[in-house]
Amino acid sequence: MTRNGEPWTDVTLFEEAAYGNLREILYPKKRDVIMNAKIKGWENEWIKEELANADEANRLASDELAQWEADNAIDAGAVESYQGHLRQGIREDAISALDQKARGERDIAPGQEDAYEAEINLKSSRG
DSSP states (O other): OOTTSOOOOHHHHHHHHHTTOHHHHHOGGGHHHHHHHHHHHHHHHHHHHHHHHHHHHHHHHHHHHHHHHHHTOOOHHHHHHHHHHHHHHHHHHHHHHHHHHHHHHSOOOTTOHHHHHHHHHHHHHHO
């Protein structure tokens, strides 16, 4: 009797031989060994597929991280330039505040502004 419970015919015997299942039928004691080998093969295929999926997921995550880093990159040159502008603005504000304070304390005669500016610039360049 075949696995399906049908009697053996030349067609069923040929089909079993063609699909490689004849060994399982003719040697029932080896059936467990053969099945374990098949299961191990299926496990190996599944592991390979899972590793390929994990590699793909890692690659996609890496690409996404690289894109995020590129989108959110800080330009060091722009930061330095901004710092320079900021320092210059702070310096100008400080000089202006000192100038206004000094003008309030002193009476600067018209025409003396340039000399006073030169004095302030000289003091600011020293300190």
